[in-house]
Amino acid sequence: MIFQPAILALLLASLLTTLALGGGAVFGARVLRHWDPTNGAASQLRLERGTYLTSTLVGFALAVQGVALVLFVFNADRMASQFVGAMCAAGTLRVNGFGMPALTLRIGVFFAACLWLALDHLDSQGYDYPLIRVKYALLLAVLPLALAAAGLELAYFLNLRADVVTSCCSRLFTPANAGIGGDLAALDPALALGLLFGGLTLLLSLGTLLVTRGPGRGNWVAWTYSGANVVTFVLGMAGVISVVSPYVYENPNHHCPFCLLKPEYGFIGYALHGPLFAATAAGLAVGPLAWGRHFPSLRTVSPRLFRRMALLSMGACALFGMVSGAIILRSGLVLFP
Amino acid sequence: MIRWFRVQVLMIDYTLASMARRKARNLGLLLVYAAILFVLASVTLFTGALREEAVRALVGAPEVTVQRMVMGRHALIDRDGLEALRAIRGVQWAEGRLWGYFYDTANGANYTMIVPSGGIVPSGGREAVAYGAPPEPGFVRIGGGVARSRGVAPGDWLFLLNPQGRLFKLRVEAVFPSASELVSADLVVLSEADFRAFHTLPEGVFTDLALGVRNPREITTIVEKAALVLPDCRFITRRDILRTYDALFDWREGILLALMGGAILAFMILAWDKASGQSPEERREIGILKAIGWETGEVIRARLWESALVSLFAFLAGYLLAYLHVFFFSAGLLRPVLQGWAVLYPEIHLTPRIDGARVLTLFLLTVGPYVAATLVPIWRAAVVDPDTVMR
């Protein structure tokens, strides 16, 4: 199945991402070893100039990852017709054991690249590049993640067999089914709804606290806010699977988070997943950005940046909540009589 | 934010001006870029449209087709099988179908002969064609390919020698419209009596059977039950055929794209070369920009804008040309490769359609490598010493 146009494009995207991040990581190792800000010599100048290339490469990798992520899901949905039992992306991704992990890791790489670029942006505004070692150590850590994502994806595509009977979203995201998808679908809708909106409210309050009162001693509010964003991402996904999707499909037993992206449902999934991804990407960066204010050279830049990111992530979160709420209110389905 | 936006607008402005000053240089690259995109986009648009046509042809197809197999070969099926199927619960209707192939020695072409079942039961995977009611005995309706190769028009006589050598003289009642020609080119539609006489078929046997099912979710169960009743038959569901089409067309397209990987690679090398082999004039210009206060990151961004604008222009131009090529000129350059070869070549006009996933695929396959190839040269050019202009 490797000779499918979209698969070729995705593999190429993986290759380009890996090369870009790999190049960045090799350079990163040199920075970790030789960086010396007190030295005005030519070797230091070369390292400094190399940082521009790395930033460009990681930015490129992020852009490619973003497009590839959309295409990955898009294509999985399109290819569903080629597998017995698959009706949408969920089925295609379940044809073998590599699909879901590949998708998860891809999302991970995407967020990691976002985080790195935020750090890079902050660091490059401090005249002594105070975070440069942290930044390049992080890049070295992202590379294995990207390699694993590329490997899993390759394994997934190489093992796609049309004659495998797969299970579709109606079985995968069904309360009776074991596994995380099933567990999420089996979540009591009232509880899931409470968790979702409770989580969003908590996050927004925490964000308000952060923006008005500052990141607190030891930066704990900001760190908590970043952590809370990860939790909110999970809660958001769980909420989409257990309550929001049934409202979209107007069917209490259809829980698929992928079918939402189909034209039949007005591409509503993009309005749900888009803000959620944006909120998480921006929210993740808040902790490190606020932490930067402890460095003298970042004292003025850091508060401006982390505030902007916090507001962005709060806005996106609120948008996600509003879209979910609107879906529930406008749906013909009644889960809570 | 506004500041950032303003800077980008000014950068784009500067980039456009500097591209305009180097028209000849940029034009060559742009042409190659657009040409590559044109070919790739033609491939994806054409296979996409073909697949679409094929799928559309299946829209009216029966949910299940039943074929009797003897020694692994397709064999005729008799009326008993039809009755047995009708007895299964959930089967909405069952019909016997008559269709077959005929090799015409007069022009060396293969025809597909079909007896429509009053328009209710379509036949042989050619459901896009409105066959209408079966013609009166002695009359035929034929596809455009047959009409062209035999030089006949409605009202003319069509002479056919059957496999036993008997001459049949049939009046052409109508020629199918060209809109459906992908599937109707080689059609000969005739009455049941003529069909049986032509192929010397006895009464009560059919080529195969078609089933309608009330609830599509029950297809699997019904096929299981039917397989018990008719153990020597194979059951083909519409979804199976769709699946095969999808896989086949995607595979063809993928192979072509993979073969063009070489072209993409060559293009990457060209892009790399163009981006790194700067004229002294350009190097001087970057030196000046840096000396008068442009930061390295800003120079890189201006050059990335150049890449982006070139890509955007090439993408739009290539895609638009490919769109015209495929949908208005019937993909003249690609048809021999992708469509297969036959004596009765269909003349088709494909329905324009753009698929998001295909556009994204094309984007990743072309713009991705191009930008990747220009990153390092751009960076290298942008990190010149700011004081070069003083030396």
Added chain:
Amino acid sequence: MDTPMLTLRAVTKTHNEGEENACTALHDIDLSLEGRGVTVLRGPSGSGKSTLLSLVGCLSRPTSGRIHLRDPETAEVRDISALPERFLTLLRRRTFGFVFQSFNLIHGLSALENVMLPAYPLGQGRREIITRATAWLERLDVAHKARTPVELLSGGEVQRVAIARAMVNDPPVLIADEPTANLDSDLVRRFLEIVARFRDEGRMVLMTSHDPRVWESVSVDRVVTLRDGRIAGDEPGPASPARQGGGGAP
């Protein structure tokens, strides 16, 4: 002005450091520059004038030694000897305007577009930049050539466009590298008039020159002589109060 604008301490600059063709252009330079007045660096070619100018103008970093610069906006004095290029550039573009020896205008662009270029990265609106650039062209009497491609301008016009480009971001310091190299006496006189005007506005002008017409001009406050990469002389110029017998501020 209590603290000098710029101080160099034991600054050495070696080109192509660590390679076979390494050459040391400046040895052990100590120099401090006030934030105003006209200073001329003179010396034969190869004496290190341009190298010193590029160090002072934050175009490059010293191989060793320290350079301190007072930020014109915050008045904060900073060690810039090892400052990353990114920040050197940011400092440079709000502190210095440059006029290069061969003027280095970008061909194919109009005079106005050339003058606008240094303002692009600063994020002002286009209209604002055009207004400012036009104002500078008017001040320097070349506004009527604003739309002309620079390759069609005369030598004097090119120079004035180059000065307008240097001044468009309103920097407190103008740096000029051999500004009179290819000009006839009339143009040299006009150039020196412009320099005198900047001086009167309280700007600092720093020039390299081996042209006596320049360092003997009445508006020069200080002449620093370089020879073989070392400072060989540092004397007050014709405009300096020291030369006029301490007769107060110029």
